[in-house]
Amino acid sequence: MLTKFKWHSPLILSLITVGLFSGSYLLTTSQATSAHADQQIKSDQKLTSQPQKRNVTFTGTVPLYTKPAFKKGAQEVVSKVALKALAKSDSSADNFVAYRQVTTNHNQVYYKIASFSGQYRGWIYGGHHAGKFAGGLEPFKTFKTIPLPSNLTKYTFNIAAPGLSNDGKSVTYTAPMNTVDGAEQTVGDAVAYRQTPLKVDQMGTRTREGDTWVHVTSTDPSASKINGWILYKGLSQAESPISSTAVRIDLVNSSGQLVKTIDYQKDGVKAGQTLGSSYSNDGTLVWLLGASDQQKIQDAVRDALKDTNYSLEALSTSQTGYLAEATFGGKTSLTVQPADPVPNNAIQINIVNPADAVIGSFNYTKAGAATGQALGSDSQLSADDQSAILDNAKTALKSSGYSLKSLSPSQINQLAATTFGSRVYLKTTTKTDTIANNAVRINFVDPATKKTVTSIDYTNTDSDDPAPKGSDLGIQSGDQWSLKAEDKTAITGQANAALDGTGYELANHSLNDSAITTLGAAKFGQAVNLDVTATDGNHQTTTNQ
Template sequence: MTLIWKQPLFLTAVALGTAVSFSVFTASTAQASSKPIHITSNKKLTSNPQTRNVTFTGKSALYTKPDFENSSIMIADKKQLSQLAKSNSSADNFIASKVATTNKGTVYYKVKSYSGSYSGWIYGGKTIGKFNGGLSTFQTFTTTQPSPDLTQYNYTIAAPGLSNDGKTITYQSPINTQYGIGKAIGDSVTYKNASFKIDQTGTRTREGDTWVHITAIDPANSKANGWISYKGLAQAESPIPDNAVRIDLVNTDGKLIRYINYTKSGAQKGQPLGVSDNLSYLLNLDDQANIQAKIRDALKGTGYSLEALTANQTGYLAAATFGSKTSLTLTKSDPIASDAIRVNITNDNNAVVASFDYQKAGEQPGQSLGSITSGSNQLSQDDQSALQTNINTALNKSNYQLSKLSADQLSDLANARFGDSVYLKATTGSGAIADNAVRINFVDAASKKVIKSVDYVNTDADDPAKKGATLGTQSNGAWVLADEDVTGITALAKTNLSGTGYGLTGDKLSATQQATLGAAKFGSSVNIDVNSTNSGKGSSLVPYGYNSNAASSDSRQMAATTDQYVNASWEFTGTDNDEPYYSKLSATQIANLNDSDKAKLTSSLSQASDADLTKINDEFRSAATLQYINPGSLTLSNDSQNGTNLTAETIMAYLNGKTELATLQSPKYPVFQKNNDGTVTINWQTIQYHASHADNGISGNRVKVYYTYSD
C-alpha cells in the first residue's frame, strides 16, 4: 500500500472500501496537524495619518480580503499597482487604515485611495509598524522655505469663486496630501479684495506643482488663511517707486498674473527706461537681459511664460517712464512631461533662442537628472553626450553655439528635475558668423579694444544676402550704405553701447564709417571706432516736454530730429469709386507736391467732413509732439570738474543765454483747413517748446531740463 499519489488514494478508497480505510484515516490525521492560516488581530490604525501614507512596490496584489481567505477577490494585480505607484495625480495617493496579523506572523494592511476609487487588503510583510511586502511609505508633499522673490510681494486670489480646483479657494493642506483634510473656505468671493502674504511653500510629489500657504494681511480675513496653488494667485498692486518701471504681466484676457518692479539706481520719475532714437525709444541690451530674467523668475509655477521679448515689446518697455507702469502679454506654457526636462538655450539678453525636451522613460517628477556622487549630483557620460547632441541639433543653422558645456552648466543640468526647466546660455560674437550677417565690432578709437560686438543680419526672406556679398554698393568709386542700413546700424549702436560709456560721435555714423560698413562682406566682421562719452567737462542736457496745462510730473523725454517735416504719413482717399488717390502721403511728400497734384489732394479733401479733417490734423500734430529740431550741441560747457554739483539756476541761466536752446521747435506738420467756400488750404505749423525749469545735476552727467508747450 502506498501514499505517494493522493488522487489514486481516494479512488482506491472508493473502489475497495474498508480495505484502505486505515490509509485514509492516516492522511486526515496528517492534515489536522497543520494549522490553517487565520487572522489573530484586526485593528484600526490611529497614528498620525501623515505617517500612514503609502505607495505600492509591485510585489503583491490588492484584494477585497487578505489573500489567504477563500472569499477574497483580487481588486488590482501587481502590474496595476505598479502603474498607480507612478501616477501623476495626488488623487492616487493611498493611506493605510487598518492592520491585521495572522497566526503565521504575517501582516496585512487595509489601504484606500484618496480618490475613493480603491479600497482593499494587501500583504505588508512580517513586522507590525513597518510597511514592507507590497507597500512602502510615501511622502505626498514636501514643504520648503519661500524665497525672497515670493515673500516681498502682496497677493490676491486671482479668480475668486467656488471652484474646487486648487486655484480658487484655500485648503487646510494641499489637495490630496493629507487624508480627510479639506477646505479652509468653500467660497472666496468675499475675499476678492483681500491681500495676503506667502509664508510657506511646497511641492506635491506626484504633480510636482508648487503650493503656497497664504496669510491675510488684515486679521479680519484670516479665515481664508490656508494653502492654494501658486497659479491661483495674482500680485496685489502696491505703490510704484519713483526709480522703478512697473511691468504688469497679463494673460490674453488682460488678467494680471504677476508684476515686477524694474528699478535702476539714480533713475528719476518721468525719465524713460530706454534711449531716444528720434521717433522711437530703444532698450539697452543689459536692461533687456535683466528684465527677461526677472520676468522668468516671477512666472515660475504660474503656467505662463514669456521666454523672449519681441522688438515691439522692447519698444513698449523703452518708452515706459520711471514711476509709471506698462504691460506685457503672456502665453500659456507648453506642459512638460513628468519624465522630461525642458532645456532652454538663451542668448546674452536671456531670451530663449532654442529649446528641446530631454526625456527618459520611467523617471519620476521631481527627481534629479544626475545621481549623487561624492556628495553632489553628477551627470553621467551618456547623458552628457546625448544632451550635447540635442543642443547641437537645436542650434543648427543659428548664429549661436554651445559646443562645450561649462562646469556650472553641467551642474545645472545634473540638478535639473524632471517635469521642470533648465536654462543654458549660448555663446555669440566669438562663434561662427552666419552667411547673411556682418559682425560689427565697436572698438575704442584709441586702444582698439572691443567694447561690444553685434551681428547685423539681412532678414529679407525673398532676397537673402549671400556669403561674400558686400553690405553696401559702390557709386562713383565710393562705398555707399543704404538709408535703411544706416538707420538700423545706428539703432544697434545705441542699444548695444548704452551704459558702456561709449558711443558714436553725435549719435551718427560718419561718412567714413558708412563707407567702411558698405565695403564689409556678409559672413565676416568689421571694426567701427567709438569714442568715450565721459571725456571732457560739461553735462548733456536732456529735454523733457509737458503740456502747459498739465503738471511737470507728466513730462516725457523729447526726441531730437534733423528732419524739417514731421516723419508721419496718412492715406488720403480720392472721390472716384472711393479709391485712394495717394497711399500714405508723408508730410515731406505733401510739402513737395507740384501744383497739379496739390490741387487734386485739396479737391478730394474738400469733400471730407470736418470730423475727418480734424482727425487727420490731430494725427500729424500728435506725431510732431515732443519732437524737436536739433539745435546742435545740447551740452552745458563749464569750467567745473566732472563730478561737481550743478544748480538748476546755473543750468537755466545757460539755457536762457542761448536763443536756440531757450525755445525749441518741432518739425513742421500740415494743417488742412476748410474755408467758407468749401475749399481746403494747407497750412504748415510747428510746436514751440519754452524752457521752464531744470533739475539740479552733476557736471559730466545727464541733466534733465523741462520745456512747456501749448495745445
C-alpha cells in the first residue's frame, strides 16, 4: 500500500493549468516504432522487492499513461515535460514508487507507478529488462543516511511539540516522511510521550528537501512505541533547557555534525509562539521571517562561526522559512558550508546588503603582510588602500545590483583595524541601475506618491538553464499571463521579507491577479513596478537609494 501520510506539492500545478496534460491517445515516437499490433502481455505481476528499491524518478523521455502505452485506448496522464519537472521537485511528496510490472512478447517492460502524494498514478515504459528501471524511469534514492556525530549521542531529547499533526515533527514515523512505500506514523498522537527521554541513533537527509531526519529510541522500554524517525528540528534537548523566549539554532555541517549552537533571544514573546508569521499562498502555507530577525540571526550565525572553518554568508528562502516556523522554547537547525581559508597576506573583504547577506567578496592582498598585522594604523587607512579596495568592490558587485562608491569613516576605521588572515564585513545600501541579465528588478511602489518603497532583484539561479536577457519571467496562454508555482512562491516570500518594517505590504501578503499579470509579462534584465498597500496610513515614503 502507499504511505498514509501525504504532502501535496504545488510544483506541477502550474504546468497542469497551462495545458501540459494533453489527453492525447497517441504513442510517443520512441514507443510507436515498436508498438506492433500483435504486441501482447506475456506476464503481469506485483513487485515484491523491498519498497526502497522500487523508488523511481523520471528521465522525461516518455509520458505517463492510463495503461501500458501499446494497449488500445491508452491515454496520456502526465506529459514528458511535466514528468521532467516532477523529477526536479523539491518535495518528497513527488517521490514515486513502482508496484506492478508487465512484460510483453516484444520484451518491452511497463511499470505501474504512483506518487507518494497520491496525486499521480499510471503506467510508463521502463525498458527491455524486467526489474531494471530504464526507458522513462530510473532508480531514485529518496533518503541518504549520514554518519551520526559522536557528540550527539551523549544528549537526550524530547519531542518539542508532540501531537497528532502530520508535519514530520509532532510524531515519529516508521521511515522518514514520503521516502518508503508503506511507511506510517508509529502512534496516532505523541502527546502521551511528551516527557519520554529519547536518544538519537541514526541520521540522514531527504534527497529532495535536504532536511535532516533522525531516528530516536526511548530510554524507557515501556515507551518503545514512539521509537522511529522524526525531523531533527522537531526535537529539543532534554538536559539543556531552552529559554521560553529563545529559539535554539543548531549549526550543522552537510554530514549533520554539530558545529555550533546559538540561542536567539527575543523580548516580549511566549513559549510556543512562532519566530515568524505565515500566510496562505493559493492554499499553501508560506512562512515569513521578519527582516529584523533575519538580519540579527545572520549576524549571530556569522559571529558564532568566526573561529571555525565554516560559514553561512546568506540565508536562503527555504532556510528563512524553516526559521520562521520555529517556536520559542524549541529548536531548529541550519546547514553551514566549509569556509575557504584566508591567505596569510590577505584580508577577505565581504560586502553585505541591508539584510547582512554577503553579495560580493574578494581577498585584498599586500606584499610582505603577515598574519595578525593590521591593514591600517591609528584608525587610518592610506588613500592607495582605499582606492584599491573600492576598485575591487566594483568588480565584486558587478552583477549584484548594489555598489560601494565610497567608504564611510566607520568603514575606514573598521578596515584599518582588520588583521591579515581574517575577514571583515562592509555594508552597502546603495542600489545601482544595472540589472543582471538573469534577473527581474521588482520595484514596490506607493501608488499615491509613485515613490519606490523598496525593491528586489528576482534572479533565475539555474546554472544549467539560466534565463537569457529579454526572456519572459512568466508563461503566456492567449492574452493571459501566469507564473510558475515555484516563481510565485519565491517572489511572494522575498517581497514580504523586503517589505517587513517599511510600513507597506502586499495586499493579503500575496500576489493578486494584476501583479501576476505584470510579473508574468516581465522580461529578464528589466524592471517592473508593483503597487503596495500602506499599513500605517502614512503614504510619505523615501525612495530607496
